[in-house]
Amino acid sequence: GAVVSQHPSRVICKSGTSVKIECRSLDFQATTMFWYRQFPKKSLMLMATSNEGSKATYEQGVEKDKFLINHASLTLSTLTVTSAHPEDSSFYICSASVQGGYEQYFGPGTRLTVT
Amino acid sequence: SQKIEQNSEALNIQEGKTATLTCNYTNYSPAYLQWYRQDPGRGPVFLLLIRENEKEKRKERLKVTFDTTLKQSLFHITASQPADSATYLCALCEDTGRRALTFGSGTRLQVQP
Numbered sequence: 001g002a003v004v005s006q007h008p009s010r011v012i013c014k015s016g017t018s019v020k021i022e023c024r025s026l027d028f029q030a031t032t033m034f035w036y037r038q039f040p041k042k043s044l045m046l047m048a049t050s051n052e053g054s055k056a057t058y059e060q061g062v063e064k065d066k067f068l069i070n071h072a073s074l075t076l077s078t079l080t081v082t083s084a085h086p087e088d089s090s091f092y093i094c095s096a097s098v099q100g101g102y103e104q105y106f107g108p109g110t111r112l113t114v115t
Numbered sequence: 116s117q118k119i120e121q122n123s124e125a126l127n128i129q130e131g132k133t134a135t136l137t138c139n140y141t142n143y144s145p146a147y148l149q150w151y152r153q154d155p156g157r158g159p160v161f162l163l164l165i166r167e168n169e170k171e172k173r174k175e176r177l178k179v180t181f182d183t184t185l186k187q188s189l190f191h192i193t194a195s196q197p198a199d200s201a202t203y204l205c206a207l208c209e210d211t212g213r214r215a216l217t218f219g220s221g222t223r224l225q226v227q228p
Contacts, residue, residue: 004158032214043204043220044159049213057213093158097214102147104216106158 001027004096006107013084013114020080021110023094029074030096034104035067038091050077084114117142119219121205127225128195136190136222138205145207148181148188149216153202162203163190195226 003026013019023033032051036044048064050056050071058064068080077096081088091111095104122137138148147166151159165172165181165188172179178191192199202223206216 006158034215043218044216046215046217049215059215091156095158102164102208102211102214103149103161104214105161106151109156109158111156 002103002105003027004030004094004105004107006094006110008110009108010111011113013112015085015114016083018080018082019084019112020078021092021094021112023077023079023096023107025075025096025105028096028098028105030077031074031099032097033071033077034095034097035069035077035079036093036095038093038109044093047079081112084112086114088112089114117217119143119205119207119217121203121219121222123222124220125223125225127227130195130197130226130228132195134192134195134199134224134226136203136205136224138188138190138219140186140207143186143207143209143217145183145209146211148179148205148207150177150179150188150190151204151206151218153204153221155202159204192224195224197226197228200224200226 005024007022035047038044047062048056048058056069071077093109095106118141120139149164150162153159163179176193180189202221204221206218
């Protein structure tokens with residue numbers, strides 16, 4: 001139980017284009033989803049928290065117009081990296097939690113490379 | 116400034132021994148602390164949660180302690196196995212409403228057969 005999927009697992013895009021990453025909870029309803037990015041050999045940095053049907057809450061320093069988050073249903077959240085640049089290349093990981101639950105169930109991550 | 120430090124970047128131990136990993140924090144008041152395992156190129160997997168009013172938690176070969184006076188959590192794996200080799204992350208949460216986690220940088224554990 002508590003499986004979270006991400007799609008795509010890897011994506012390479014050209015500078016200036018936009019990329020959408022999907023995060024799905026497969027066997028549970030995720031009232032809250034979180035988006036992180038991780039640089040090589042570094043820890044996870046929380047980008048934003050989203051609750052189903054509400055606007056996402058972004059962490060300080062994360063541009064909300066650049067990283068668009070939509071949490072339209074209890075099983076799906078999307079992160080769109082708009083006008084991607086090489087410095088946006090990173091490992092993006094989502095997680096989900098159930099209402100009242102404190103554990104976060106992580107997806108397998110998406111490796112984004114911007115050329 | 117706020118910091119979460121995990122004792123070492125890497126830890127090598129012999130199979131069968133107990134691995135002890137440390138997580139120290141500064142200028143946080145966590146309501147709870149969690150430990151996760153992360154394998155290369157994968158997302159973290161939840162292992163244990165310990166609340167601020169708890170001293171110790173156990174799950175099979177895993178044990179976590181939490182000392183809010185020392186501002187430290189210790190994570191133990193007893194009878195370690197090569198399959199335990201991974202990076203272990205501690206994460207703390209101050210806001211139980213938002214449940215956002217702040218992660219340490221992790222300790223890479225290598226268990227030698």
